[in-house]
Amino acid sequence: MTLISLARYSYKNARLLLFVRHCSEQKQVPLEDRYEEDIKLKISEASLPFVIELGWSKNALSAGAESIGYPGIAHGIFANGGADLVNYFQKSSNSKLVDYLKQRQEVQSLKPVRSRVIIEESVRERLKMIIPYLPRWPQALAIMSLPQNVSNSLATLLTMVDDMCYYAGDQSVDFNWYARRITLAGVYKATELYLIQDNSANYENTWKFLNNRINELTQVHDLMNKSNLLQVESTDTIKSAFITARNILGLNR
Amino acid sequence: MNDLMSFGIHRLWKDTFMDRLGPTPGTNLLDVAGGTGDIAFRYLNYLKSDRLHPNSHVTVLDINTAMLDVGQYRSKGLGYDSSQITFQEGNAEELPFEDGLFDAYTVVFGIRNFTHIQKAIDEAYRVLRPGGRFLCMEFSQVTDTNLQWIYDQYSFQVIPLMGQLVSGQWHPYQYLVESIRQFPNQDLFKSMIEKAGFREVIYENLSSGIVAIHSGFKL
Numbered sequence: 001m002t003l004i005s006l007a008r009y010s011y012k013n014a015r016l017l018l019f020v021r022h023c024s025e026q027k028q029v030p031l032e033d034r035y036e037e038d039i040k041l042k043i044s045e046a047s048l049p050f051v052i053e054l055g056w057s058k059n060a061l062s063a064g065a066e067s068i069g070y071p072g073i074a075h076g077i078f079a080n081g082g083a084d085l086v087n088y089f090q091k092s093s094n095s096k097l098v099d100y101l102k103q104r105q106e107v108q109s110l111k112p113v114r115s116r117v118i119i120e121e122s123v124r125e126r127l128k129m130i131i132p133y134l135p136r137w138p139q140a141l142a143i144m145s146l147p148q149n150v151s152n153s154l155a156t157l158l159t160m161v162d163d164m165c166y167y168a169g170d171q172s173v174d175f176n177w178y179a180r181r182i183t184l185a186g187v188y189k190a191t192e193l194y195l196i197q198d199n200s201a202n203y204e205n206t207w208k209f210l211n212n213r214i215n216e217l218t219q220v221h222d223l224m225n226k227s228n229l230l231q232v233e234s235t236d237t238i239k240s241a242f243i244t245a246r247n248i249l250g251l252n253r
Numbered sequence: 254m255n256d257l258m259s260f261g262i263h264r265l266w267k268d269t270f271m272d273r274l275g276p277t278p279g280t281n282l283l284d285v286a287g288g289t290g291d292i293a294f295r296y297l298n299y300l301k302s303d304r305l306h307p308n309s310h311v312t313v314l315d316i317n318t319a320m321l322d323v324g325q326y327r328s329k330g331l332g333y334d335s336s337q338i339t340f341q342e343g344n345a346e347e348l349p350f351e352d353g354l355f356d357a358y359t360v361v362f363g364i365r366n367f368t369h370i371q372k373a374i375d376e377a378y379r380v381l382r383p384g385g386r387f388l389c390m391e392f393s394q395v396t397d398t399n400l401q402w403i404y405d406q407y408s409f410q411v412i413p414l415m416g417q418l419v420s421g422q423w424h425p426y427q428y429l430v431e432s433i434r435q436f437p438n439q440d441l442f443k444s445m446i447e448k449a450g451f452r453e454v455i456y457e458n459l460s461s462g463i464v465a466i467h468s469g470f471k472l
Contacts, residue, residue, distance in 0.1 A: 036452050058275060059277075065384060069384075070384030071279075071357070072279060072356075073275070073277055073384075073385070074384040074470065075275065076273070076388075076468065076470070077470055
């Protein structure tokens with residue numbers, strides 16, 4: 001009984017999310033509000049080339065603002081300084097990833113591959129985006145893990161894994177929905193940590209590490225499916241953790 | 254007298270203010286009603302660590318020449334010259350500058366005394382260049398009801414008396430506390446700044462709203 005209601009609940013939740021996704025793609029922001037947002041985006045974009053030299057900092061934002069003709073003091077628009085810049089980078093990288101995934105989806109319809117392949121490719125594609133900033137990436141990770149920034153960085157991480165799963169064809173509405181996203185987030189963060197210490201040519205070791213983790217994930221997943229290891233208690237825990245996290249982030253509004 | 258009345262906290266407020274401004278090398282600042290140079294010297298000091306950029310400059314504007322004299326005297330003592338700081342007499346409601354000249358406009362504990370506050374904010378908007386920042390610190394409305402009572406007692410019972418005892422003047426200090434009560438509250442003042450055309454307008458309360466820092470950008 002509980003199992004059925006749980007499944008139903010998850011189903012509703014997942015449907016809601018699909019609906020939200022649909023809406024957010026169509027959302028039209030009033031022109032007036034976009035004006036300020038556009039300027040912020042422009043300054044952020046212009047600041048990225050200064051990150052290697054100046055770090056994820058107010059200084060990089062000042063330099064970026066100056067490079068497009070605003071006074072350096074305009075960095076004050078970004079109340080959280082470097083954290084806002086990191087957040088911008090994460091968000092814009094995520095939307096680049098979605099573009100990539102959409103293209104990938106078209107290829108997929110012509111020449112289908114297993115979804116684990118798509119997942120692995122998309123994680124790699126996303127990680128490649130941070131390579132230009134690798135020397136400064138540990139600083140970004142540190143900024144993202146500051147208490148005041150955790151909610152934002154978790155939200156961008158969740159959105160990212162959600163996009164990956166969605167475009168890899170995960171239309172599941174059962175509790176796997178939660179489990180898959182949480183484990184994928186784990187794999188992503190682990191590989192990211194591996195990447196910042198990787199000295200191998202073309203980051204071969206990182207991609208090997210990623211491949212191993214994805215293999216493990218598939219094995220565990222298969223095992224769970226076969227042996228019915230997925231007990232109600234454990235899924236309950238995972239599910240509630242996920243819902244709580246989303247609530248904290250205000251994503252369930 | 255400022256130190257005595259605020260127990261020295263006004264220095265901390267001003268330091269916080271400069272931290273919020275976060276001036277960058279090359280910033281051209283206009284400090285209005287800043288005759289004695291409290292903000293101007295903090296600004297120059299803030300940029301000192303970056304070795305003063307040739308374009309870093311602060312213009313101190315005040316309607317009161319006696320105040321400007323104090324600032325000029327202190328400036329000489331600190332070893333600054335006119336390439337870094339200039340003092341000018343003028344009215345904040347009709348700024349004697351061309352459009353889009355400054356990167357930042359600051360007014361600290363001054364705007365309360367202007368006759369036409371809205372006009373002064375409009376002028377600030379005019380002399381700032383796009384991307385420039387308006388930053389204002391002023392006494393505001395206390396948000397904590399318990400503190401409110403203590404603050405009121407202190408303002409009306411203690412401050413004028415202090416003024417009488419220390420500087421022999423009751424009325425200027427009576428005016429001080431009354432003008433604080435009459436100044437628009439945080440949200441009203443915020444809407445005035447927005448009315449002038451500034452965007453991204455926010456405010457921050459210090460010491461439970463005894464003072465508030467309002468910030469806006471000309472975008």
